[in-house]
Each structure stands twice: as structure tokens, then as C-alpha cells.
Amino acid sequence: MEPIDVFKALSNKTRLNILHWLKEPEKHFPKQGAHLPKEVSYKGGVCVGDIQDKAEASQSTVSHYLNMMQKAGLLESVRYGQWTYYRRNEEAIRQFAEYFQTEI
């Protein structure tokens, strides 16, 4: 986790929102596309299309956001068939918060 990449990924309102929404997917994505049983899908994350619907940005922009957040270490993804599910990488985020507290 490169601190600068993490900070850059967090320097945008929409990306910050996405990270926030993914903290409680059931709450923020109630009408989640019914591709998979709820348990699987929430555990595994939220698919790009559903995230895109909430974030008001184009498909390519959202895809790019998610990719950069993943590269920064904030998110992880799983692919189920044609869908990619993104979820928070809680362990990495926790570690980064610790780094922040001690090093910044």
C-alpha cells in the first residue's frame, strides 16, 4: 500500500462515497441486482452496475475509480460470471488507519 496512492484515491468525493456505501451495502444498495442470492452477493461485494447507478458518473469512469481504489489497496474484487463484485478490503483499511495514526 503506497500511502500516496491511497491518499489520491481518497481525494475525490465520489470515491469517498463509494467507500462509504460499501461499508453497509445492505443499507445503500437495497435494490441490488438479483443476479445472486443476497448472502453471496453482499458478502462478495456489490457489482459495478449497482455502484454506477448510485455514483453519478459514466460506466467507464466508475470502472476506472474502482480499479484505482483496488490498486491502492482499499478494495478487493471477485468475479462471478459476467459480474465483478467489489468490496472493501477491511484488513488493509484497518492497517492503513493504524499507519495514519502512528506515522502521520
Add this chain to the structure above:
Amino acid sequence: MEPIDVFKALSNKTRLNILHWLKEPEKHFPKQGAHLPKEVSYKGGVCVGDIQDKAEASQSTVSHYLNMMQKAGLLESVRYGQWTYYRRNEEAIRQFAEYFQTEI
């Protein structure tokens, strides 16, 4: 403290360095300009010129960096005569670390 402004301020190697150096000014600015007795000057922070010497960037760039870090809430400044001393705003940083831990 606007989180996004803070994250932006932290999205740069030199600015991150400055914040780090100011954590232990005695260690990183041993040859501090002798304008003021050491106690006063370290307590009050480090002057722009000394920071500029370490950060390899132009005077205007460093001044701009410090200004944006202050606006973000990470630094505070005191003016003694013709010098401006910058130091960390520890209380704000602590608060922000807490925000990070609970909200991000």
C-alpha cells in the same frame, strides 16, 4: 477540516515529507537558522527558508505547499518578525486520524 482537502494535501511526497520532518524538528532541522533562541523557534515551528532547504523545490512552491497544508488544517503558523514558523497542528491531526478510523 474538509477530508478531501486533507487527502489532497497528503497526496504528494514532498508535502508528506514536510509533515514528517515537522514531527521531530530538532532531528530534521539541526542547523536551523539562528534567528531565535532554540526553544522559542522549535516550539513555534520551523521557518519557511529552512523547510525549503530540505524540500527540494522553489521558494514559491514551498510557500504554496505550506499554505495549502495549513488551509487543510494540518499545519499552523506563527509570524515572528519577518519569519513565518510552521508547525504541525497536532490536535487537528489527531482528530483527523480518529475520523479516519471511524468513518473511512
Add this chain to the structure above:
DNA sequence: TTGACATATCGAAAAAAATCGATATATAAT
């Protein structure tokens, strides 16, 4: 009051990031 110094601000040029539509790729359904 003039000259030297520290810092801030201005204005412009260069570099990087954001953003989109179009297209590619991969999977699924018919």
C-alpha cells in the same frame, strides 16, 4: 529612508488527473 532579506502572491506553462464515448472482451441466454 534605503537596502537587504523572508515570505506571499501572481501569472503562465507544463504535467497529471478526470471524464467521456466508443470499442473490446468475456460471459450468458436464446
Add this chain to the structure above:
DNA sequence: ATTATATATCGATTTTTTTCGATATGTCAA
């Protein structure tokens, strides 16, 4: 096989950030 759907990638444009030198402002010393 063909078509539809989800996501990723490409290429181009716009916007933002970075960075500098020049200049302005404020302070101190002679």
C-alpha cells in the same frame, strides 16, 4: 451461432494540479 449484458480498456478532450520565475509585501538594519 447470434444476441444481449456486464465490465474493462482505449483514445481524446477538458479540468485540475504542479511548478516556476517574477513581483509584491512586510520587516529589519544601517
